[in-house]
Amino acid sequence: MANSPSGDSMLDRLVRILDAFDAHNPQLTVSALSRRADIPKATMYRLLDELVSHDLLARDNTGQVRLGLRLWELANRSAATYDLRTAALPFMEDINQLLGQNTQLSVLHQDEVLIIERLSRPGSVVNQANVAGRMPVHRTSMGMALLAFSRPEIIRGFLERHRELMTAAHPDFHAEIAEIRRIGFASLDGFIDSETTGVAAPILDEAGYQVAVISVVVPRDSGAWQPAALALRTAARGIARALHIRDS
Known part of the structure; x- marks a missing residue:
């Protein structure tokens, strides 16, 4: 996986994004997700579009983000x-x-x-x-x-x-x-x-x-x-x- 300017790989960032969700935080705003995953907000918006398109993440009409059903299927x-x-x-x-x-x-x-x-x-x-x-x-x-x-x-x-x-x-x-x-x-x-x-x-x-x-x-x-x-x-x-x- 290609590295970002900060040196972490796409896989590193993906894992941090998925790990940001837990029992106490099943849904997050993009700002909160960016903060918890330690990824700049502009980058998070770009990654989020890709992950939503693959149903790895889901976004509701209020902008809240949650884990997608495809993860459940894969697991x-x-x-x-x-x-x-x-x-x-x-x-x-x-x-x-x-x-x-x-x-x-x-x-x-x-x-x-x-x-x-x-x-x-x-x-x-x-x-x-x-x-x-x-x-x-x-x-x-x-x-x-x-x-x-x-x-x-x-x-x-x-x-x-x-x-x-x-x-x-x-x-x-x-x-x-x-x-x-x-x-x-x-x-x-x-x-x-x-x-x-x-x-x-x-x-x-x-x-x-x-x-x-x-x-x-x-x-x-x-x-x-x-x-x-x-x-x-x-x-x-x-x-x-x-x-x-x-x-x-």
């Missing part, structure tokens, strides 16, 4: 994500019906929890997970289950980059990780919302390392985390079999 063609979601959805639906709570499927990506599927449930407790949204590893049962069942070099690398953060949130980190591996699931009380408990079970490959986690959020102090943990572990094994991963 859903990802073979790994498609296979995982296809295998997991029947089990997620069962969990959703059984527990009466929102149910998530997520992976570890770039040191964060990336939500790739979520089934909603009327009357469920507060749950801040959203499809395509990211959540912190150290504050979620999803993240701790993913980390606990990661390969040793991934855990070491994560700690090297985030040791201070993890130590503050989890002073007995290594003991906590060992316990999660022993019982086969993670649960965290009140780290995101004070009145809830997150419960997550890993979907494991043949070597016993995570490929994803399935999770729910239940009312804190209700005792619901215990049946949730059992149901999630059973579902995780079923998803692994559906992915043709040998049941260990």
Whole structure:
């Protein structure tokens, strides 16, 4: 890709434009997009016309810009994500019906929890997970289950980059990780919302390392985390079999 006068490539600029949108900023003015992507406004207008023409971005009649539908189409063609979601959805639906709570499927990506599927449930407790949204590893049962069942070099690398953060949130980190591996699931009380408990079970490959986690959020102090943990572990094994991963 050709470089701009500032030295960054067209691909660099495209990634910054797409990264400017998040759960808190699903729509942006051109000025805000230019500022967040660190691209001059005149250049942004030119790039915006091209991206809108390819449906990578969309612009409404007020001038607000949002991500285009073509991105959603491209993302859903990802073979790994498609296979995982296809295998997991029947089990997620069962969990959703059984527990009466929102149910998530997520992976570890770039040191964060990336939500790739979520089934909603009327009357469920507060749950801040959203499809395509990211959540912190150290504050979620999803993240701790993913980390606990990661390969040793991934855990070491994560700690090297985030040791201070993890130590503050989890002073007995290594003991906590060992316990999660022993019982086969993670649960965290009140780290995101004070009145809830997150419960997550890993979907494991043949070597016993995570490929994803399935999770729910239940009312804190209700005792619901215990049946949730059992149901999630059973579902995780079923998803692994559906992915043709040998049941260990």
